[in-house]
Amino acid sequence: MPDVIPLPDATQFLENRTFDEMIIGESASLSHTVAQRDIDLFATVTGDVNPAHVDPAYAATDMFHHIIIQGMWGAGLISATLGTRLPGPGTIYLGQEMRFRAPVSIGDTITATVTVREKKAPKGDVTLETVCTNQNGVAVITGTAFLRAPTEKIRLPRVVLPEVRVARHDATHALVARAQTGAAISTAVVFPVDAASLLAALDAASAGLIVPILIGPALRIRDVAATSGADIAAFRIIDVAMPREAAARAVALVRGGEAPLLMKGDLHTEDFLAAVVATGTGLRTQRRMSHVYVMDVPGYPRPLLLTDVAINVSPTLADKKDIVQNAIDLAHIIGIAYPKIAILSAVEEVSVRLPSTLDAAALCKMADRGQITGGLLDGPLAFDNAVSVAAAAQKGIISPVAGLADVLVVPDLEAGNMLAKQLTFLSGAEAAGVVLGASVPIILDSRADSAGTRLASCALAVLVARGGA
Numbered sequence: 249m250p251d252v253i254p255l256p257d258a259t260q261f262l263e264n265r266t267f268d269e270m271i272i273g274e275s276a277s278l279s280h281t282v283a284q285r286d287i288d289l290f291a292t293v294t295g296d297v298n299p300a301h302v303d304p305a306y307a308a309t310d311m312f313h314h315i316i317i318q319g320m321w322g323a324g325l326i327s328a329t330l331g332t333r334l335p336g337p338g339t340i341y342l343g344q345e346m347r348f349r350a351p352v353s354i355g356d357t358i359t360a361t362v363t364v365r366e367k368k369a370p371k372g373d374v375t376l377e378t379v380c381t382n383q384n385g386v387a388v389i390t391g392t393a394f395l396r397a398p399t400e401k402i403r404l405p406r407v408v409l410p411e412v413r414v415a416r417h418d419a420t421h422a423l424v425a426r427a428q429t430g431a432a433i434s435t436a437v438v439f440p441v442d443a444a445s446l447l448a449a450l451d452a453a454s455a456g457l458i459v460p461i462l463i464g465p466a467l468r469i470r471d472v473a474a475t476s477g478a479d480i481a482a483f484r485i486i487d488v489a490m491p492r493e494a495a496a497r498a499v500a501l502v503r504g505g506e507a508p509l510l511m512k513g514d515l516h517t518e519d520f521l522a523a524v525v526a527t528g529t530g531l532r533t534q535r536r537m538s539h540v541y542v543m544d545v546p547g548y549p550r551p552l553l554l555t556d557v558a559i560n561v562s563p564t565l566a567d568k569k570d571i572v573q574n575a576i577d578l579a580h581i582i583g584i585a586y587p588k589i590a591i592l593s594a595v596e597e598v599s600v601r602l603p604s605t606l607d608a609a610a611l612c613k614m615a616d617r618g619q620i621t622g623g624l625l626d627g628p629l630a631f632d633n634a635v636s637v638a639a640a641a642q643k644g645i646i647s648p649v650a651g652l653a654d655v656l657v658v659p660d661l662e663a664g665n666m667l668a669k670q671l672t673f674l675s676g677a678e679a680a681g682v683v684l685g686a687s688v689p690i691i692l693d694s695r696a697d698s699a700g701t702r703l704a705s706c707a708l709a710v711l712v713a714r715g716g717a
Contacts, residue, residue: 262404264336267372267397270364276334278325279359282317282352285414290321292414316351322380322389325360330393334362335374338398346378346391357383362393372397415546415676420704423542423551423582423680424455427707430714432459433509435691435706436498438520439464439491440513443476448693448702449511450478457706461486461507463494491515495523499531502688508713511691511706517558524686536560536570537685539692540578541668542708545677548635553579553587553655554671557664558692559683565607568657569620572611574684575655576623581711590634590653591627592663596645598628604659611657624649631656631667669696680704682712689713 265274280286291302296318299306307315323346331339352358358380366375374397380389435458440446446469449460462469462480466487473480486501488494495515501507510531512520524531539558542551555575560567572589579587591608598605608627615625626649632639637651658664671677679701683690689712691705 260406262332262337262402262406264338264398264402265334266401267335267367267369267374267399270335270367270374270397272364272367274334275361275363276329277359277361278329278333279357280325281357282321282354284354284416286321287315287317287354288414288416289412290318290324294318294320296320312351312353314353316353319348319352319389322348322352322358322360325358325380326362326378326389326391326393329360329362330376330395334364334376335395335397337402337404338400340396341393342373342396343394344378344391345393346389348389350382350386350388352382352388358388365392367397372399413546413676417544417546417678417700419542419551420544420678420680420700423711424457424704424707427710428456430710432456433710433713434459434461434507435509435511436461436463436501436507437511438498438513439494439515441465441468441472442514443472444695444702445513445693446472446480447476447478448699448706449513450480451699451703452706453483455703455707457703457710458509458511459483460511461498461501463488463498463501464491464513465489491519492522495520496526496529499523499526499529502531503529508688509691509709510686510688511709512693517692520692521559524690531686531688531690533685533687535574535685536563536567537683537690538567538571538574539681539683540575542578542582542680542704543668543671543677544679545671545675547675550654551582551584552635552653552671554664554668555655555657557658557661557668558681558694559661561661563660565610568607568611569614570685572615572620572623572625572655572657575657576620578682578684578708578712579654580622581715582708584654587623587654588649588652589623589625589627589655589657590629590649591625591657592631592634593628593659594630596628596630596633596643602628604628607659623655626650627657629653672701678704680708682709684712 300310360380363377365377376393378391378393437449437460452458461484463486466485538556540555556571593604598609605628612625614620626647633650634653640650683692689709691709
């Protein structure tokens with residue numbers, strides 16, 4: 249067996265081995281356990297989107313029957329070993345021969361080992377044997393590296409690398425895919441007279457989610473379509489000049505059974521909802537209407553429902569009871585059998601100085617008495633304690649909900665709207681929103697919503713309209 253020469257601790261400093269110091273037979277190693285983020289980062293940086301590495305459905309039909317990491321990722325681990333361990337800083341990498349012996353899967357721990365085999369003066373050329381082995385000792389890559397070793401001693405502080413977060417939205421993609429498995433649903437689209445709202449409806453139609461009925465000034469709708477390069481010849485247009493009249497006509501279509509879904513276009517929310525809540529002609533039920541976002545937040549291990557961020561400005565306790573129940577019902581529809589609901593406030597203790605904490609305590613007791621069903625409630629909880637087990641433990645909070653929340657119920661619309669936008673614009677969350685509590689689900693897009701959010705919102709509403717089927 250070749251000698252393994254102890255190398256300097258590389259956790260804080262990088263120190264090289266010069267050509268003169270290197271000994272035939274000495275080795276150095278680096279290990280790394282492969283995670284999904286490694287595949288994502290490598291594919292993002294290199295553009296290597298070979299479906300064997302990034303498409304689970306395709307990979308299941310390939311020779312290995314599951315996702316494997318790109319082969320050259322292992323070569324990168326070898327390069328890192330040469331550049332940071334042996335010889336280390338000052339190395340000039342001249343060439344590499346390698347053979348890929350076995351696939352590398354998520355969860356494998358790969359160790360790259362380089363061993364000095366030959367030294368040639370006067371240029372300082374060195375040949376090293378290179379091998380990557382998995383946790384079972386199986387060689388996955390073998391080969392030979394050729395390099396020019398440093399001649400001067402170097403010891404440098406290790407550079408602190410930036411934190412990199414991978415924004416995957418698998419939950420959102422799964423939601424859309426699930427909604428695509430059934431028949432498209434007729435949808436009354438109110439006043440789609442701008443490109444964003446019209447294309448959102450057409451994208452959802454192309455995805456097989458909805459069959460839009462376009463309600464608004466026909467000439468404007470056709471002009472927007474022409475300007476956007478969109479073909480709307482296959483879709484019904486109901487010519488209505490004004491926004492409120494268009495909303496009323498759409499609600500009438502819903503009440504008449506022609507459209508099981510309602511979608512807001514380019515009109516004020518007040519004008520849109522006026523027809524929805526109109527006494528005798530609207531879509532009211534005994535349940536208070538509320539808006540729920542299903543948020544796909546990078547780094548959070550499950551979909552996160554957030555409510556109410558768009559309808560109820562300062563909800564009463566009675567309003568919050570329905571807001572919570574609406575969210576629970578939606579959680580069931582998207583596959584969360586018994587959701588954990590965190591009632592948010594600024595603190596975790598009940599205080600008469602913070603009415604939201606009193607509401608939180610009351611809601612939990614209402615759930616205990618069966619007035620709210622289908623989920624597990626706790627509150628008041630601050631945001632950090634609702635989503636972070638570590639934060640909850642640090643504050644000594646013992647709760648089956650703390651750190652594990654599926655649903656966040658905010659104190660009022662201001663808090664909810666700001667939280668939703670912070671998660672979207674600062675944390676890279678993707679969101680799907682729907683209004684519940686009316687006789688049909690309502691798609692209430694915001695002007696700032698991305699195309700992805702609009703499509704996901706349509707998919708969510710379709711699932712609600714089908715009752716989760």
